[in-house]
Amino acid sequence: MKILFFARLRDSIDCAETSLEVLQPTQVHNVIKQLLIDHPDWQDAFDKPLLVAINQTMADMDSQVNNEDELAFFPPVTGG
Incomplete structure:
Protein backbone atom coordinates (compact mmCIF):
# COMPACT_ATOMS: atom_id res chain seq x y z
CA MET A 1 0.00 0.00 0.00
CA LYS A 2 1.22 3.46 -0.86
CA ILE A 3 0.97 5.92 2.04
CA LEU A 4 1.26 9.68 1.56
CA PHE A 5 1.73 12.42 4.16
CA SER A 19 4.73 1.92 1.71
CA LEU A 20 3.37 -0.89 3.82
CA GLU A 21 2.36 -4.38 2.80
CA VAL A 22 -0.95 -5.58 4.18
CA LEU A 23 -1.80 -9.20 3.47
CA GLN A 24 -5.53 -8.84 4.04
CA PRO A 25 -8.01 -5.95 4.26
CA THR A 26 -7.57 -3.96 7.46
CA ASP A 38 7.92 0.79 12.55
CA HIS A 39 8.47 4.49 13.35
CA PRO A 40 7.91 5.15 17.09
CA ASP A 41 9.28 8.68 16.69
CA TRP A 42 6.12 9.54 14.67
CA GLN A 43 3.85 9.13 17.72
CA ASP A 44 3.55 12.85 18.53
CA ALA A 45 2.57 13.68 14.95
CA PHE A 46 -0.13 11.01 14.90
CA ASP A 47 -1.50 12.10 18.29
CA LYS A 48 -2.80 15.28 16.62
CA PRO A 49 -6.11 15.34 14.70
CA LEU A 50 -5.71 13.96 11.18
CA LEU A 51 -7.87 13.50 8.13
CA VAL A 52 -7.53 10.46 5.91
CA ALA A 53 -8.30 9.70 2.28
CA ILE A 54 -8.34 6.35 0.53
CA ASN A 55 -7.76 6.55 -3.22
CA GLN A 56 -8.41 10.31 -3.05
CA THR A 57 -11.79 9.88 -1.33
CA MET A 58 -12.30 11.10 2.23
CA ALA A 59 -12.53 8.25 4.73
CA ASP A 60 -12.29 7.66 8.47
CA MET A 61 -10.09 5.63 10.78
CA ASP A 62 -12.49 2.66 10.70
CA SER A 63 -12.51 2.46 6.89
CA GLN A 64 -11.09 -0.66 5.28
CA VAL A 65 -7.98 -0.56 3.12
CA ASN A 66 -6.33 -3.13 0.89
CA ASN A 67 -2.76 -3.54 -0.25
CA GLU A 68 -3.61 -1.96 -3.64
CA ASP A 69 -5.00 1.24 -2.07
CA GLU A 70 -3.38 4.64 -1.75
CA LEU A 71 -3.76 6.04 1.76
CA ALA A 72 -3.19 9.73 2.49
CA PHE A 73 -2.94 11.49 5.85
CA PHE A 74 -3.16 15.23 6.33
CA PRO A 75 -4.05 17.70 9.08
CA PRO A 76 -7.43 19.43 9.10
CA VAL A 77 -7.40 22.66 7.12
CA THR A 78 -8.80 25.87 8.54
CA GLY A 79 -9.23 29.13 6.76
CA GLY A 80 -10.57 32.57 7.24
Missing part, protein backbone atom coordinates in the same frame (compact mmCIF):
# COMPACT_ATOMS: atom_id res chain seq x y z
CA PHE A 6 0.90 16.09 3.59
CA ALA A 7 1.39 19.56 5.08
CA ARG A 8 2.61 19.87 8.68
CA LEU A 9 2.34 16.10 9.17
CA ARG A 10 4.86 15.55 6.37
CA ASP A 11 7.11 18.21 7.88
CA SER A 12 6.94 16.82 11.42
CA ILE A 13 7.80 13.24 10.43
CA ASP A 14 10.17 14.31 7.63
CA CYS A 15 8.54 11.87 5.22
CA ALA A 16 6.32 12.48 2.19
CA GLU A 17 5.68 8.88 1.20
CA THR A 18 6.16 5.34 2.42
CA GLN A 27 -8.80 -0.73 9.01
CA VAL A 28 -6.94 2.56 8.75
CA HIS A 29 -6.32 2.67 12.50
CA ASN A 30 -4.48 -0.66 12.21
CA VAL A 31 -2.26 0.79 9.50
CA ILE A 32 -1.41 3.65 11.87
CA LYS A 33 -0.57 1.17 14.63
CA GLN A 34 1.85 -0.61 12.30
CA LEU A 35 3.40 2.67 11.15
CA LEU A 36 4.02 3.62 14.78
CA ILE A 37 5.60 0.24 15.50
